[in-house]
Amino acid sequence: MRxxxxxxxxxxxxxxxxxxxxxxxxxxxxxNLGAMLVYHFEDPCGxxxxxxxxxxxNMDAAINLSDLYMDGILVRRNRKTGYEWCVKAASAGHPTxxxxxxxxxEEGCGAKRDYDNALKWYRKAAAKGDSDAMEKIGEMYRKGNxxxxxxxxxxxxxxxxxxxxxx
Numbered sequence: 001m002r003x004x005x006x007x008x009x010x011x012x013x014x015x016x017x018x019x020x021x022x023x024x025x026x027x028x029x030x031x032n033l034g035a036m037l038v039y040h041f042e043d044p045c046g047x048x049x050x051x052x053x054x055x056x057x058n059m060d061a062a063i064n065l066s067d068l069y070m071d072g073i074l075v076r077r078n079r080k081t082g083y084e085w086c087v088k089a090a091s092a093g094h095p096t097x098x099x100x101x102x103x104x105x106e107e108g109c110g111a112k113r114d115y116d117n118a119l120k121w122y123r124k125a126a127a128k129g130d131s132d133a134m135e136k137i138g139e140m141y142r143k144g145n146x147x148x149x150x151x152x153x154x155x156x157x158x159x160x161x162x163x164x165x166x167x
Contacts, residue, residue: 027053031061038064044074054085059094062086066100070110083110090121098125099133106136106145115146126157131166134158 018036021029030053037046047068053061062085068075069082083104089097102121104110111117119140125133138157141150 022049022052027056027058030056031058031064034061035064038068038074042074047074054088057092059089059092059097062089062092063094063096063100066097070104079110086110090124093128095125095128095130095133098122098128099130099136102133102136106140115140119146126160129164131161131164134161134164135166 015033015036018029018033022033030049034046034049034051034053037043037049039046047065050061050065050068054065066082066085066089067073069078069085071077071082086097086101086104090101091097098121102118102125105114105121106118107113119137122133122136122140126137134157138154138161139145140147141154141157143149
């Protein structure tokens with residue numbers, strides 16, 4: 001799974017600002033505070049901030065919640081809940097959510113293995129330019145997972161992924 005973490009470095013002034021804005025209901029700051037608490041401090045309070053942001057439509061937060069529940073990080077592992085957060089992000093058109101949902105279906109982790117659904121969600125992510133999804137589609141054709149094995153089509157997808165910077 002690919003989480004959407006904050007890239008902002010921690011400093012006390014920024015933490016104070018984020019906390020005030022998150023408490024005032026600013027969704028982006030709820031996400032950034034939650035991600036900072038989870039990924040920089042391993043603080044379970046961050047999960048609640050991520051939930052607050054996700055429930056208000058921040059799909060980056062939904063993706064992070066999906067990962068936390070799927071892996072049991074700072075929460076009790078609950079793959080059903082992780083799957084549900086991922087579906088919300090994917091259904092909202094978030095490319096990482098689409099990729100992650102494809103991965104869930106391909107691996108059968110959090111939902112029943114379903115290569116047709118995996119391919120469907122990888123294609124949606126690829127249509128949004130996700131090079132990892134392009135690579136996964138190529139792998140499915142190379143291995144014949146859910147599709148007829150076809151090295152020519154696989155190569156086309158690998159070439160698309162490479163053209164987007166995937167090595």
